[in-house]
Amino acid sequence: MDSATYLAAAEQHCSQQGCKLTAVRRQVLELVLRHQGVVKAYQILADLQKERGLAAPPTVYRALDFLVEQGLLHRVDALNGFIVCRHFECRHEGLILVCETCGQVGEVDAGSCLAALRAASAGMGFTVNPQNLVITGQCKECTA
Amino acid sequence: MDSATYLAAAEQHCSQQGCKLTAVRRQVLELVLRHQGVVKAYQILADLQKERGLAAPPTVYRALDFLVEQGLLHRVDALNGFIVCRHFECRHEGLILVCETCGQVGEVDAGSCLAALRAASAGMGFTVNPQNLVITGQCKECTA
DNA sequence: TTTGTGATGTTATACAGTAACATTTGCGAC
DNA sequence: GTCGCAAATGTTACTGTATAACATCACAAA
Incomplete structure (x- = not known):
């Protein structure tokens, strides 16, 4: 799925949830898409400033929070x-693996394992946050 | 296990690893012990300043990093x-559960589930950090 | 005693995140 | 249209988290 398709799907997803992928939010999402792997808020802020001249931390954090709420981004x-x-549509059960050294991201299907984990945690009255x-x-590469 | 016993065990653990639980490190560990659940670095810094008058962030962070390396603390x-x-001796396979709202800590034995996760991740060339x-x-309480 | 090494002290600064309030924008009611 | 509301965004300033860089100290081996 290329970026344009993704953004269109994201837009549709938002309106289905009764909220809007506004210009700023969309731009932030695009900027995150442009990087592979993990991006930092202040990196996005710098990118945003290059593109639109002025932007302050709250602008970026608000957009990021929104996108995380919508399930379009994950926080690491x-x-x-x-x-x-x-x-973001499928409420995925895959675990996201992030390399602490290089920020590279992988994903592994661990549905059964996760179900076991949730069950064990629930036994202690603990609700695992799926996000x-x-x-x-x-x-x-980084292990070697 | 009370604090004194724990600290003695911690000291022994460190010397077995060929390093020392120095005064500052021991004091920081004590301060963390005094709180239940999760403590923040700057809380420890404040406590430390009360007890010894002067202390700067690097002092606390260095001690905390050391203690995490030794497996005496976990970072959340x-x-x-x-x-x-x-x-810290048994290289535990239990998962630590932390409540995002109140900081309460629980623990669940999830050895089999974790083994499955590790196997799945290893299949992708990814080493899960056990810490x-x-x-x-x-x-x-916080769900209700 | 010298010298090297690891720990600690000290200063300054970078990076991350949020509170509080002002302003704008889109939109339905009238 | 325009009034008034609500949501989003802009703006300023600040709090909290973490580390770089360099100075100093303490102790042990040569």
């Missing part, structure tokens, strides 16, 4: 960064 | 905080 706590979610199932470690 | 990325690891298996979500 370990890196204070954000990555694009390429299948936060981003696991960090080292990718092949 | 989602909260920019730290929690005590009470069984980072801290999952965030909502605890029973």
